Amino acid sequence: MSIDVSKLDLSQLHAKLLAIVRYVAESSNRKENLHRLTPDFPLFGGTESLGLDSLDILDIALEVEKEFGISFHEEEDQAEFATVSSLAQCLRSRFA
Numbered sequence: 596m597s598i599d600v601s602k603l604d605l606s607q608l609h610a611k612l613l614a615i616v617r618y619v620a621e622s623s624n625r626k627e628n629l630h631r632l633t634p635d636f637p638l639f640g641g642t643e644s645l646g647l648d649s650l651d652i653l654d655i656a657l658e659v660e661k662e663f664g665i666s667f668h669e670e671e672d673q674a675e676f677a678t679v680s681s682l683a684q685c686l687r688s689r690f691a
Contacts, residue, residue: 597664600690605683609634612679612686615658616645623651634680652676665689 600608613632620629625646628636637644639652647655655676656667663686675685 598662600663600686608683609679611662612682615655615662616679619651619654619658620645635678637678638676
């Protein structure tokens with residue numbers, strides 16, 4: 596059973612998404628900056644980020660789809676996955 600995004604406040608949504616990102620980062624052995632993970636910390640792109648790559652972003656998308664019962668399209672803007680906050684904003688806009 597999927598979680599209804601519209602029933603979550605922003606902090607609850609951030610917590611769920613942070614848990615997903617943490618799971619994916621640990622699974623792909625990207626732990627170097629994991630201690631710095633906050634809703635606004637960049638997930639990919641350089642040394643001042645979590646260091647995720649396109650496959651990790653795909654894994655996050657799949658986990659979000661399972662958790663919230665939504666589908667992402669191939670043409671989704673990668674900017675939506677830039678941070679947990681941007682992903683939360685994307686999800687909230689879909690359920691507004």
